[in-house]
Amino acid sequence: MEYLLIVGLVLAALFAWGIGANDMANIIATPIGGGAIKRKHAVQLYVTFLVLGALLQGHMVMKTLGKGVVRQLDLIGAVSSSLAAITWVYLASLLGLPVSTSLSATSGVIGVGLAYVVKTGEWGLLNLSVINKIIVSWVASPILSMITAMWLYLLLVRFLSTPRGERVVRALTAIAVAWDGYSFGTNDVANATGVYIAVVGGTALAQRVLGVNINETLLLALYGAVFIALGGVIMGWRVVDTVGYKITRLDPIGGLTEALSSALVVWLFTTIPYMVFGYGIPISTTYASVAAVFGIGIAKFRSLRKGVNVKVALLIVLSWILTLPVAAALGLLYYFTLSYLVRGAL
Template identity: 30%
Template sequence: MIIILVYAIGILLCLLMAWNLGANDAANPTDCAVGSGAISMKKAVILFAIFAALGGILLGPFVMKTIDRGIISKEELPEGVMIMGSFAAILAAGLFVALCTWKGMPTSTTHAIIGGVLGFGLIAAPQLVNWDKVFIIFGSLLISPLFAVLVAFGLFYAFRAYFRKPRKKQTDMILSYLLLFALGFAVMLIICQNVFEFSLFESLGVTLLSATILGTLGTFWIHKRYQTPQSGERTDRAGNVKLMSNLLIVALCFSAFAFGANDMANATGAFVTPTMAISGAPTMEVMIILALLGSFGMAVGGLTWGYRVIRTSSFRVTRLDPLTGLAGEYANAFVIFLFTVVPYYLIGFGIPISTTHSSIGAIIGVGIASMGFRGVNKSTVGKILLTWSLTIPVVVVLSAILFGLFNILIPT
């Protein structure tokens, strides 16, 4: 009976976290495209729901992660403590992220979960907390958004210089291919690392082939979407806007797919962690069911409350246009790739960063580059920074309280 109850609670919390992922993190792949006017919010949310669900269904079953994130040495914890702690961590994180989403504030679901794990860990076994990992995570809170600001700043000027010059059709074809190839390369290498755990040689082979195919198909799709100048003619401003807008739409789909594939583990970990403590790792059949449930939850979260955070990220931080949106989107992708993939193959582990933090940092960067500091809404940015600074401490306290209550109600 107890085992059935644990499984049932795990599935409910899995759905809760999946809904939170879709509701709060839908802004990450969509904010630049929506804010620039490349696509309406309604269409962007629908595309997010479709491609995030596809990523979760097709690749989510292969990602089996517990929620501990290396913050605590879970092997040394008693079974009952780990189960109750997992429930406290997920519930605390879910409640905080839901509150942030309701207020329209972007926050990091991953960092909320980390705060939840740290909270019950400090109560259950403070000696088992891996403080080195905690300090690395806190460092990433500062480094990733600042680095995203700098990268976005540089990309804005590079793209502006390119689009200001008269060009031939072939030049735009080459640019489209290079940008989509780079995006596909980053997305597929992250998937090869996090989902399939391939070696560097295997990852490069799969990634190069996939990026070549995606870049080629995407380039032809983009140039079929609008009337490009004939060979030998020059592009005009309307052509520039169309090109940038379509590049943003393709980037939205790529990013949403990668989000569904990689971040599904934030939801399924709510089930995987307690069940591993009881009966070992779930079977592939169970992971497929969890991926379907999680994908459904993410899609529903994006479709129902996704607009709340998208509205803040897209319109209330700075004024975006196709040029700034394009620079912000690719800056975000580059920063995520640089922090998660490159260190993994160089030193054996990726630096945990928040895609939310890098996305907002990139938007701030293009706002400063295009209009100076006056172009950034300091009130909104201040609220976002306050939310980020409160995420881990608030969830730590809430998780500790919930863990204490669980232990009183159901002694382990």
């Protein structure tokens, strides 16, 4: 079965690369587009703090996807959930839907859990308490991000709309990008590698392959973070230019507000649930970022109609509605298909 683990880790690397290529823009595009920070400085902060976030707190959400949604995820289940997430993200991209990798990865795991239920008849294999908290958080997190951005923008405009304030905004933007990158690392590295912490187990794999004793959750976090960073730095700039300059070009205070709001929300949903009940919540950094931009627009124009791009909002709602059933169905289908193929090959 080791060959299947290798396949799974290759899939994890490809998924991580895609996450970086698409989602780096969530962290640095609006601050760059607003002129508050240079590209080179922004990407240096992003990469550094992405890796730090993954190493220091990535385990919080990795535990949720690997051991929380489904009580005992096996190797076939882990690979099936990766395939489900990758397939749905690719299909949604072809359809032009702004899909979330976090929602896709989690839904794929839920689908594998449903496959276990179909196979055994035991609903206890699915941790419904954790799943309910995750789904509620998927609704609450963008709303909180929008409200936070709305009030924070009004506050910052009031106190920093001066020549001296511009220098403060630039300094704060660097801090905000670093925090946003850190929060991104804490939450999104799990999308690529979280499902594999349940199947590598202890330090046996690291000892056998690398000849060292190292916590394999930490190793998987680093592995995912490296490929997320590479995907962003090598292939993420077109998305950065689109988000930063062509969709909504924010002023420097707007760019700062977006970064602070999304960073705060993502970090809170990673950290607080883990401290309270032992599982960090995988939420969409994309939806948190877009919701923050909506909040800034509402504050800026004093109007919900002018501040929110209705077309984008409807596309997000549509992709949210579709992701759970489609990715879950794919996870279930891949599980039974791989189970048949693997057992037939043994």
